[in-house]
Amino acid sequence: MNDTSPTSAIAARLDAVRSRLDRAAADAGRAASAITLIAVSKRFGADSIAAALAAGQRDFGENRIQEALAKWPALKEKAPAARLHLIGGLQTNKAAQAVALFDVIHSLDRPRLARTLAREMAAQGRRPDCYIQINSGAEAQKSGVLPTEAEAFIALCTDELKLPVVGLMCIPPHDEEAALHFALLAKIAARHGLAGLSMGMSGDFETAIALGATCVRVGTAIFGPRPE
Ligand SMILES: *Cc1c(COP(=O)(O)O)cnc(C)c1O
Secondary structure (H helix, E strand, O other): OEOOOOHHHHHHHHHHHHHHHHHHHHHOOOOHHHOEEEEEOOOEOHHHHHHHHHOOOOEEEEOOHHHHHHHHHHHHHHOOOOEEEEOOOOOHHHHHHHHHHOOEEEEEOOHHHHHHHHHHHHHHOOOOEEEEEEOOOOOOOOOOEOHHHHHHHHHHHHHHOOOOEEEEEOOOOOOOOHHHHHHHHHHHHHHOOOOEEEOOOOOOHHHHHHOOOOEEEEOHHHHOOOOO
16 A cells, blocks of 8 residues: 555545536436445545545545555545445455445345345445446456346346345456446346446446446546555
8 A cells, every 4th residue: 555646636636526417417418416426535645545535535446445445444534424335346254244344235246145145234234225236248367246147046036035235346357348338237236226327437437427426436537646
């Protein structure tokens, strides 16, 4: 973790990203207020996050439980309105920590995790919104439910386990047209009456908004190049 960008640079980039988001929403005939901008702060330190908070940013994304636990309890004390999104893979043995810390989980991707989350939510009396991650490109190395298995998994999560599923999430393959994957995700969500679409990153969030994204996950366009 390293702070590579001064406060003013982060505020300026955040401004630019918000303008791009507003324009993309207007072009799509959508209300910008219907799209949540998640600032992906993974591998950035507390100073960078504080700069974004000071500039009015409220939704943040992290991909690792340990890192989020190291940074966020203190930040949340100073900014209780901040909303924390888990956008990375979740190990079953960290589900309890995820339920305790995060407001939204974007990586619900397998039955065992779904059952563990349901148990933890009941035990803690906390119900973070969940997005089911779809492996839209059927990539072997990527997590997520295959499109062909989406129907059964959505039914398990909603009908059987009563998880607070609000939508679907995808990360398109690097070497393919992202629009095709965003459109597929929107189609699967519509078929199952799910309103939320977590899709689009720094390089393609305007395309995602054109295809119905309700939250976009933007890291480097806000915080600058990510420290290794
Ligand atoms: C890192 C990450 C992002 C942000 O990527 P940028 O290209 O920095 O905007 C979005 N979504 C997920 C799942 C990520 O891991």
